[in-house]
Amino acid sequence: MDFRQEIDVYLKKTGFGSFSPKAFLFDMDGVLYDSMPFHAKAWTEAFSHVGVLFDEYSVYKNEGRTGKTTVNEAFTAQLHREATDDEIQRIYADKAAIFMSISKTNPMPFAKEVLTALQAAGKKIVLVTGSGQKSLISKLNETYPTIFSPENMVTSFDVKYGKPNPEPYLMALQKAGVQPNEAIVIENAPLGVQAGVGAGIFTIALNTGILRDEDLANEGANVVLPSMKDLYNLLPTILEL
Numbered sequence: 001m002d003f004r005q006e007i008d009v010y011l012k013k014t015g016f017g018s019f020s021p022k023a024f025l026f027d028m029d030g031v032l033y034d035s036m037p038f039h040a041k042a043w044t045e046a047f048s049h050v051g052v053l054f055d056e057y058s059v060y061k062n063e064g065r066t067g068k069t070t071v072n073e074a075f076t077a078q079l080h081r082e083a084t085d086d087e088i089q090r091i092y093a094d095k096a097a098i099f100m101s102i103s104k105t106n107p108m109p110f111a112k113e114v115l116t117a118l119q120a121a122g123k124k125i126v127l128v129t130g131s132g133q134k135s136l137i138s139k140l141n142e143t144y145p146t147i148f149s150p151e152n153m154v155t156s157f158d159v160k161y162g163k164p165n166p167e168p169y170l171m172a173l174q175k176a177g178v179q180p181n182e183a184i185v186i187e188n189a190p191l192g193v194q195a196g197v198g199a200g201i202f203t204i205a206l207n208t209g210i211l212r213d214e215d216l217a218n219e220g221a222n223v224v225l226p227s228m229k230d231l232y233n234l235l236p237t238i239l240e241l
């Protein structure tokens with residue numbers, strides 16, 4: 001992968017005349033926290049309790065959908081009908097309980113190094129997550145001190161549509177006070193990549209889970225990297241832009 005060449009492709013596609021990243025927009029699950037394995041296990045198990053097969057790959061493919069949409073997706077595919085409100089509520093409650101019992105707060109390796117380097121370089125950092133966990137800010141502040149505050153976060157409480165709609169990333173641009181060609185999105189999920197690309201932003205996909213690289217590239221990711229460590233290694237090149 002030639003990073004500069006990918007920038008040329010981005011400029012041609014978007015019609016922007018230049019690219020100078022001043023803000024970095026980070027997704028949370030699967031990017032700042034290695035939390036997807038727990039979500040995957042919890043969903044798969046909760047679905048198995050109602051006789052629906054929903055494998056971990058499907059969880060990764062659908063990351064970012066609401067609980068309701070996720071349940072309906074699986075029901076439509078396998079039972080050829082939508083779920084009732086009662087079924088949705090029970091399955092989602094079951095999933096949440098399983099998740100709570102098994103999940104651990106695992107920071108993504110090299111995320112802290114990346115955030116610290118960007119901060120030191122004077123770049124703006126914005127969190128863009130579909131998550132609505134109230135404990136989010138305090139948890140983030142513990143894991144990544146001095147990086148995040150309400151002023152540089154977009155969560156499910158702020159948005160109307162959420163990913164894959166570009167809305168949350170457009171809001172993040174506004175918070176950072178930059179144009180689409182002055183930002184980089186860092187995402188791990190196909191729907192998140194869709195949102196970043198839809199907002200006209202250069203989008204780096206980190207394939208930190210079990211997806212195929214094509215699952216992310218096909219949504220328009222400008223670059224697909226295997227890990228946060230690879231992004232860290234790429235930072236000198238990015239910061240030269």
Ligand code: MG
Nearest residue numbers: 027029030189
């Ligand atoms: Mg994610």
